[in-house]
Amino acid sequence: MRFRIYRYNPETDREPYMQEYDLPEIGADMVVREALIIIKGVDETLSFRHSCGEGVCGSDAMNINGRSALACLTKLADLAEPVEIRPVAGLPVIRDLVVDMTGFYRQYRAVKPYLINRDPEPEIEHLQSIEDREKLDGLYECIMCGCCSTMCPSFWWNPDKYLGPQALLQAWRFLADSRDQATDERLDDLEGPYKLYRCHTIMNCVEVCPKGLNPTKAIGHIKQLMLKKAI
Amino acid sequence: MSRQAAGMRAWILQRITGAYIALFVIYLAVLFTFAAPADHADWSATVASPAVTITAMLFFLAVLLHAWVGVRDIAIDYLGHTGLRLAALTAVALFLLGSGIWAAKILLLTVHS
Numbered sequence: 001m002r003f004r005i006y007r008y009n010p011e012t013d014r015e016p017y018m019q020e021y022d023l024p025e026i027g028a029d030m031v032v033r034e035a036l037i038i039i040k041g042v043d044e045t046l047s048f049r050h051s052c053g054e055g056v057c058g059s060d061a062m063n064i065n066g067r068s069a070l071a072c073l074t075k076l077a078d079l080a081e082p083v084e085i086r087p088v089a090g091l092p093v094i095r096d097l098v099v100d101m102t103g104f105y106r107q108y109r110a111v112k113p114y115l116i117n118r119d120p121e122p123e124i125e126h127l128q129s130i131e132d133r134e135k136l137d138g139l140y141e142c143i144m145c146g147c148c149s150t151m152c153p154s155f156w157w158n159p160d161k162y163l164g165p166q167a168l169l170q171a172w173r174f175l176a177d178s179r180d181q182a183t184d185e186r187l188d189d190l191e192g193p194y195k196l197y198r199c200h201t202i203m204n205c206v207e208v209c210p211k212g213l214n215p216t217k218a219i220g221h222i223k224q225l226m227l228k229k230a231i
Numbered sequence: 232m233s234r235q236a237a238g239m240r241a242w243i244l245q246r247i248t249g250a251y252i253a254l255f256v257i258y259l260a261v262l263f264t265f266a267a268p269a270d271h272a273d274w275s276a277t278v279a280s281p282a283v284t285i286t287a288m289l290f291f292l293a294v295l296l297h298a299w300v301g302v303r304d305i306a307i308d309y310l311g312h313t314g315l316r317l318a319a320l321t322a323v324a325l326f327l328l329g330s331g332i333w334a335a336k337i338l339l340l341t342v343h344s
Contacts (some may be wrong), residue, residue, distance in 0.1 A: 157308045191236040193307055198305070226239050 001026045002082035003039065005046065009095055016093070019171050020082065026154050032071035032085070033060055034095030049096035063082055068147035070210045088150035090159055095217055104146050109164045111171040111189070130208035132178035139173035139218065141211050142166065148205035154198040162164050162198035163190075165205035165215035171196075172218035175225060196222060246299040248293035284338055291334040295327045297307040 001023065008016035020094040023042065027036045033050055038144040040046050048061040053072045060071040065079055076083065117126060148157045149164035163171070171190060174180050190196040196219065205215040268274035273303050277283055310316040 154308065157311075191238045194243065195238075197238045197242055198308070223239070223242065227243060230239060 004082045004084045006086040007096055008093055028077040030076050032064055032074045036071060044061050047095045058143035061145040061147045063088050068151040068208045070145060073210050088146055090150045090156040103159050104149055107167040111167045113170045115180050117179055118181055126179040129179055135176045138213055142169055147208045147210055151204040151208045153202060158198055161194035169215040169218045172222050241300045244296055248297040251293045288338055295331050299327055
């Protein structure tokens with residue numbers, strides 16, 4: 001199969017370039033991650049992140065034929081040749097397919113992704129009804145691979161000010177949690193034209209999420225709750 | 232504009248004005264399909280009725296507000312330079328204000344003269 005892969009080594013290259021690989025031993029029954037491992041066997045200078053190989057760790061997000069995807073879950077059989085692999089868009093490239101996720105993590109931390117509960121610590125645990133627990137389904141499964149935020153045009157234009165779909169999905173995950181007591185403060189934090197309201201329901205995030213999550217819906221829930229609290 | 236107005240209020244304003252514009256356009260479509268004014272005098276009389284004048288003025292106000300929120304959104308997305316954004320938004324604001332005054336003048340002075 002034929003591949004065109006984005007290459008950039010800041011120590012030796014003046015600018016990025018696309019390198020072609022044509023390896024007959026790579027079959028259509030493989031996933032992109034397996035192909036990259038074979039390519040790295042031939043050209044050990046190629047850098048990319050990967051770990052679990054089964055869509056759990058979220059390390060190997062990359063732009064494959066124009067879409068953010070996990071290399072370990074993307075079947076070669078579904079891709080047009082040559083398969084074009086680039087780093088995910090909107091984050092600075094460290095080398096080849098490896099990007100600097102600092103900005104992405106900063107936005108995640110900004111939504112205080114942890115329970116805020118001011119009651120005295122219970123003896124065993126904070127209890128939650130089955131119905132309340134079900135409200136977290138489709139939210140807690142996020143593996144923070146960054147596919148959604150790096151496919152979001154609003155995040156591309158304002159990566160430092162707009163929180164992005166990943167962080168906003170997590171913002172709703174804690175707003176929706178019956179044990180959390182910081183609803184007002186969380187909503188106040190999301191006010192203003194940038195943090196939440198740069199979302200224009202483009203829905204690329206929903207399209208590319210490898211876990212099938214729906215950040216756009218979560219953002220809609222936040223807007224509804226904000227409106228409810230305001231009137 | 233306060234920070235409050237910049238986020239949620241702009242968003243809800245865009246939705247409310249959008250809904251009103253859609254309803255008014257449907258009203259116009261129905262009017263022109265089933266009871267189209269025969270001539271200019273007939274049309275002037277229709278617009279001169281207080282109900283139509285008021286709803287039409289609200290319509291133009293809604294269009295201007297809707298346009299303002301939308302253009303401001305585009306400016307925030309694509310014009311990263313603060314000075315450039317300020318200049319563009321000032322120009323748009325003046326244009327929208329002028330259009331609003333013009334529409335009000337037509338509705339209040341020309342039609343009712």
